Amino acid sequence: MKKVFLFLLFCAAMVCKIQSQTIEDLMNEVSTANLQTNVSILSGEQSATINGSTQTIVSRVQSNNDLAAEFIKEQLEELPNLSVEFQDFNTQGKNIIATQLGQTNPDDIYLVCAHYDSVTTYCADDNATGVSAVIEIARILSSQCLDKTIVYALWDEEEIGLLGANYYAQQAADETNGNTRDNILGVLNMDMIGYDGDAPGTAGDNDFDIDVRNIANSIAIKDDLLNILNTYTFDLNPIVVNPGTTASDHSRFWNQNYSAVLVGESWETNDETPNYHTSNDRVVDIDFQYMAELTKLVLVYMTTKAQLVTIDNTISVTENSLMSNDTSASYQWYNCDTNTPISGETNQTFVPTSSGNYAVEVTNGSCTELSPCVAFSLLSFEEFSDEDIQIHPNPIRSILNIENNSHSELEISIFDINGKTIFKSHSGNSTIQIDIKNNASGIYFLKLTSEAKSSIYKFVKE
Template sequence: MKRIVSIMILLGSSIFTSGQNIQDLIDQVSISELSSGLHIFSGETSTTVNNTTVSILNRVSNTGNDLAADYLVEELQNLNNLMITNNVYSSLGRNVIATQTGTVNPNDIYLICGHYDAVANYCADDNASGTVAILEIARILSEQCVDNTIVYAFWDEEELGLLGARNYANAAAARGDNIKAVLNLDMMGYDGDGDNEFDIDVRNIANSITMKDELVALLNTYNSSINLNVNIVDPGTPFSDHKPFWDQNYTAVLLGEAWSKNDQNSAYHTAADRVNLIDLSYYHDMVKMCMAYMATKAGISSNDTAITQAGNLLQVNQTAAVYQWVDCNNRGVITGENGRTLTINALGDYAVEVTVNGCTERSDCFTVTSLNSADVVASNISVYPNPTTDFLTIERKSDLLASFSVYDIRGKKLKTMNSRDRLTKIEVSALSSGFYFIEVRTSHSKEIKRFVKK
C-alpha cells in the first residue's frame, strides 16, 4: 500500500483555482484597464464599435449618444454569465442593463449603477469614471458564480433630470423587484488636494444607513490595499441617480469624490473635463472599494475548477457539470473536448470552463511540463479501454493466479478479485468519474496501472 500511495504522489500534480476570496477580487482591479477604459469612453482614444473604428467623443443626451450605448453593449457581450438588455424607455432615452443572475437567491438584487450620458465632449470624470468602474467590476465578477443577483446599470439622461434611473426605479417598484441595495457611482476620479478623501451620500431611507456602515466596515477591513478616507454626508445630495431609488423607498447611497470638502473638479460640466485631470491611483482605490462591496454582497460560490494531472491526462475536480477544455496558447476551445478529463499530447497551457446551474467559471491555465506515462515497471499487462465507462479489461502474458485490486486516488481499496485468466474483466460502472489504479499481483510480480473512469 505504501508503494501505491507514493506512486500517486509521484503521478499527481494540481493547481487550485476555486474559492476566490474578496481580497483576490479586489487585487484583480486593474489600473491599466481603468486607464484604457477612461481614454476610450471619453473619446481620447479610438475604439471599434459595430465593426467600425470610432471615437466616443460626445455622449450628450438627445443629440445621439447611441454610439456610447452600443460600445457598452458590445463590451458586456464579451463577458460571461450576463444577460444584456437595451432598456429603450423613450424616443431618445436608452438604459443599458446587464444582469448576472444569482444561483442561490436570484430574487435578491444588488445594483451598481452610474450615468453614461454627458453635457459636453470628453467628460472623463462626469461620468466616464463611474461608467468605466462598473465595466471593470463586471469584467471581474462575471467570471464568478454568485449567490445573489447583480445588476450592472448604465443610465441615460441623468443630465436631463435623472430620467433613465427614474424610469427604471419606478418600473422596478411596480414589478416588486427585491432590490436589496443600490450603489450609485458619479464622478469618482478627481482628487485635487491629494488627501484621498471621498464622500458617501446617504439618508435614512430603507436600510441606507446600514449600507453606509457596511461600506465603512469594508474600507477598514481592506485598508491595506485601499488607501481612502471617507466622509459621510447625511443628508446626502439628491442630485444623482440614487435619488429615484430613495423615492421608491429602496436602499441606496452615492459614492463619489469629496464634494463635501469643496474638492470639486474644476472642469465640471465642460469639455475640459479630460483624463489628464483624473488621479489614477485615487480612482483605482475608489474602484477597489466598490469591488469590495459588490463582491461581498454577490456571495461568491465558486465552481471547483482545480485541475489535476496524471501522466497525459488532466482532470477537473468539479463533478456533475458541463465542461469545455481550452488551449490557453491558442486562446480557443478544443473542439469535442467536453468531458471532465482531457487527454493531452503536447506540452502547453490548458484551462477548462465549468458550468453548474447555468453559471460558467473558467480555471486558471494549467501548465503541462511533462507527458510521462507514469507506468511503474516494464509492463507485462495491458489495460483497456482507458478511459472506460463500464468494464476494465486486463490482458496478461501469463496464467498464474493473480489478485486484481482497484484503488482510488487516495489509495483506498475499492474492490478485489482473483483470476487465472489471461483476459480478465472488472466492472467499474459504479465508480464515480475520476482517476483510479489497478494492481495485479501474482506470486512472482506486482504491477500497477492507472485508468480513468468517465
C-alpha cells in the same frame, strides 16, 4: 511543419494553482489598466473596435451617444452569465441593463450603476470613470456564482434630469395592473470616482464621499461600506455625507423608497475635479490608483451582499495536465483561443496535446462557473510524422506496440487521465512493447521524445 509542444514549468513546484476565489483575490483582479483603457475609449481619447470596425467615441452628449452605448453593450455582452439589453425610455434615451441572475434567490436584487451620458466632449471623470468601474466589476463577478441577482446598469440622460434612472426606478416600483414591486435590496451609484486633489498616483488623503439619507435601509448600506473598509485593506478615507446629495441617479431610487447610496470623489471636502462639466475633463487628470480603490470597495460590497456561492473554479497545473480543483462537480474544458468547448473533455483532469489557452467550466448543483483561462506555457519541438512512429492497437487490452521507424533514442512516458506518470523508460529499438494489462481501464497518454522531436498520443485501455 507540424509542431507538438511540451509543457515548460513556470512554477517552482511541480503543481501550481491558478486563481482563487477569496474576497482578497477578487479585489486583486481589479485592473488599473482596464480602467484606464475604458476611460480613454469612453472619453474619446482612444479608439476601439465597435460594431466590427475601429471607431472613436467623439461624444456622449445625450443627443449623440449611440456609439458609446453600443460600446458599453458590446463590452458586457462579451462576459459570461449576463443578459444584456437596451432599455428604451423615450425617443432617444436608452439605458444599458445587464442582469446576472442569482442562483438561489434571484428575486433579491442589488444594483451597481453609473450614468454614461455627458454634457460636452471628453468628460473623463464625469462619468467615464463610473461606467468603467461598472464594466470592470461585471468582468470580475460575471464568472462567479452568486446567490442573489446583480444588475449592472448604465443610465442615459442623467445630465438632463436623471431621466434614465428615474424610468428604471419607477418601473421597478410599479405595482399597478398586477405588477409586482422589484425586490431591490441595495443600489450603489458611482458618479465621478477618478479625481483626487493630490497628484495622480501619489500618496494623499484619498477622501471620498458616501452620500446617504435615512430612506429605506440606506444607512445600513453606508454602515456595510464602512465595515468593509475596516475589514479589508484600502487606501481610502470615507467622508459620510448625511443628508447626501440628490443630484445623481441614486436619488431616483430614494424617491421610490429603495435603499441607495452614492460613492464618489469628495465634493464635501471641495476635492472634486476643477474641470467639472467642461471639455477640459481629461484622462490626464484621473488618478487611476484612487479610482481602482473605489472600484474594489464597490466590488467587495456587491460580492458580499449578493453572496458568493462556494464553488471552486480554480485550476492546478502539473507537468502533463490541467486539473479542476473542484472534486465534486461536472466539467467541460474549453479552448480559450477559439472560445469553444473541447469535444469529449469532460473529466476533472485535461491533458492538452498542443499549446494554447484553456479553461474549465465547472457545474456544481445549480451553479456553473467558467475558470480564468490558463496559458499552457510551452517549448516547441517538431512532431513525429506518421512514418516515424506508429502505435497500435488502440483500444488496447494488454500490449502496447510502438513502431519506431525514426530509429531515434526515445524517452517514453505514459501518464493517466490525472496526469500521474505510471511508466517511464528509454529505448532506441525499432519495435518497443509495453505491457499494461494490469493497468485499470481508462484513457492514457503516451509521450515520446527524442533529441529533436516529440509527440503525445492518446489511447484507451479496455
